Amino acid sequence: MSEDVQEFWNSRFGREEYIYGTTPNTFLASSIHHFPPQTKVLCLAEGEGRNALLLCQQGYQVHAVDLSTEGKAKAERLAAQHQVSLTYEISDLNDYDYGENRWDAIVSIFAHIDSASRANIYPKAIASLKEGGIFLLESYHPRQLEYGTGGPKDVDMLVTLENLRAQLGSLQVLHEAELERDVTEGTFHTGSAFVTQLIVRKGE
Incomplete structure (x- = not known):
């Protein structure tokens, strides 16, 4: 685990406010109908828990992973405030044991990682999906650097559909898009942005 990266996120999440808000990501909220109902979902780089909360409230068994202890606490x-429970592990996504045939869906919302890490993480994540399982991602696109409304400043941590196709392999595409949209999620994601969206299904 990178101690510098963990320290960065602990410092950011250590504030009293929920810096990305407590309202779930709208792309995820509008796409849950693709998930097998009330099944096991893994949330990558879940941070302060807003997306996990939505899934818990919809009856899913939610397992979150992130390297921030401050994010986990929040x-x-x-x-607890909403009287739901989730499992939350502290781990670098590169080192996490995803398992095999374990998850019905995996969610990656603004989980920005460099290209070398994506090449390591995404194949393991797909292998851990059950047949018919869903992988859903929204990330900032390289064009987001022109917008300056959130996200990493390193282009290697921003993704295109072309990048994702190379790293995820051959899966059934349910939705894919590169588009401009309003992202209003707390203090650090606010305003017009350019994003990459992908929903794929394994097998079947």
């Missing part, structure tokens, strides 16, 4: 507090 996610667990948010879940």
Whole structure:
């Protein structure tokens, strides 16, 4: 685990406010109908728990992973406030044991990682999906650097559909888009942005 990266996120999440808000990502909220109902979902780089909360409230068995202990504390507090429970592990996504045939859906919302890490993480994530399982991603696109309304400043951590196709392999595409949209999620994601969206299904 990168101690510098963990320290960065602990400092950011250590504030009293939920810096990305407590309202779930709108792309995820509008796409849950693709998930097998009330099944096991893994949330990558879940942070403060807003997306995990939505899934818990919809009856899913939610397992979150992130390297920030501060993020975990806030996610667990948010879940307790809404009287739901989730499992939350502290791990670098590169080192996490995804398992095989384990998850019905995997969610990656603004989980920005460099290209070398994506090449390591995404194949393991897909292998851990059950047949018929869903992988859903929204990330900032390289064009987001022109907008300056959130996200990494390193282009290697921003993704295109072409990047994703190379790293995820051959899967059934349910939705794919590169588009401009309003992203209003707390203090750090606010305003017009350019994003990449992908929903794919394994097998079947």
